[in-house]
Each structure stands twice: as C-alpha cells, then as structure tokens.
Amino acid sequence: MRPEIERARRLRADMSRPEVILWSRLKRLRGEGYHFRRQAPFRGFFLDFVCYSRRLVVEVDGGQHGEEPQAAHDAMRDAILRRHGFTVLRVPTGAVRSNMIGVMESIVAHLQAAPLAHGRTRRASPDATGASPP
Numbered sequence: 001m002r003p004e005i006e007r008a009r010r011l012r013a014d015m016s017r018p019e020v021i022l023w024s025r026l027k028r029l030r031g032e033g034y035h036f037r038r039q040a041p042f043r044g045f046f047l048d049f050v051c052y053s054r055r056l057v058v059e060v061d062g063g064q065h066g067e068e069p070q071a072a073h074d075a076m077r078d079a080i081l082r083r084h085g086f087t088v089l090r091v092p093t094g095a096v097r098s099n100m101i102g103v104m105e106s107i108v109a110h111l112q113a114a115p116l117a118h119g120r121t122r123r124a125s126p127d128a129t130g131a132s133p134p
Contacts, residue, residue: 001128004039004041011046013040017097018047019060022064025104026058043084045077050086054114057081057088060096 015023015038026036028050034054040047049058061074078088089110095103 002014006045007087008039008046015039016062018093021100022058022060022096023049023104025100026107029108029111030037032108034064043080045080046053047081051111054111055086055116055117056107056110056114059088059090061090062093068090085117 019038021036023036027037029036034051036049036051036058037047038049040050042050045058048060050056059074074090081088087110090108091103091106
C-alpha cells in the first residue's frame with residue numbers, strides 16, 4: 001500500500017475530538033449534494049476535510065496554528081492550495097466546540113458561493129414531500 005494512503009488511514013483513526021464532531025456534521029451535507037472526504041492526501045499534504053466538487057478545504061486548527069513556525073507553514077500550504085483552485089477555510093477548535101451552528105453556516109455559505117469544479121452538477125435536494133425537483 002502507498003505510504004500516503006497508510007498515513008491518511010492513521011490520521012482518520014486518530015482524529016481530534018473537534019475533527020470527529022465536525023466530520024459528523026459534514027457527512028450530513030451529502031443529502032444536499034456536498035461530498036466531503038477526510039484526511040485526504042493532496043500533493044504531499046493531508047487535508048482535514050475537502051469537498052472536491054466545490055474545491056473547498058476545511059481545516060480544524062488548534063492553538064499551535066497561530067504560532068510560528070506552524071503559521072508560516074499554513075500560509076505556504078494555503079497558497080499552494082489556492083494555486084490549485086481551492087478555497088481554504090480555517091476553523092479554530094474552540095469554534096467547533098462552542099459555535100457549531102456558526103461553523104456550519106460558514107461552511108454552507110462557502111459551498112453555495114463556490115462554482116462547481118470540472119463541470120460537475122449538484123444533485124437537487126428533495127422537497128418536503130421527498131420528491132426531487134425536475
């Protein structure tokens with residue numbers, strides 16, 4: 001097995017509590033047509049959460065992300081991801097714990113504002129009766 005796949009599997013098994021909480025919410029967005037992957041390898045990086053169809057990366061950041069050298073590494077990483085067409089949304093762990101509604105509102109707003117990548121179409125959501133729109 002490729003080393004990056006093994007590492008991604010280890011990272012998924014060892015997710016922090018805030019990452020586990022956010023992942024449980026992001027999975028619910030599949031019904032809205034947004035599919036997230038967790039700890040996805042990309043060009044030598046491991047993305048906490050990524051929705052490829054909307055080119056959105058969500059990173060859950062602990063306190064060390066505001067300090068050097070981690071802040072410089074994050075800035076370089078974000079620049080590389082932007083060059084590849086991604087938007088990076090950094091969410092502090094404290095916000096996941098204390099303001100999950102606000103975190104999810106921000107993520108959904110970014111998803112809705114983002115164009116579809118590579119001609120993909122968003123699956124229509126069913127209406128209140130369960131029927132999909134035409």
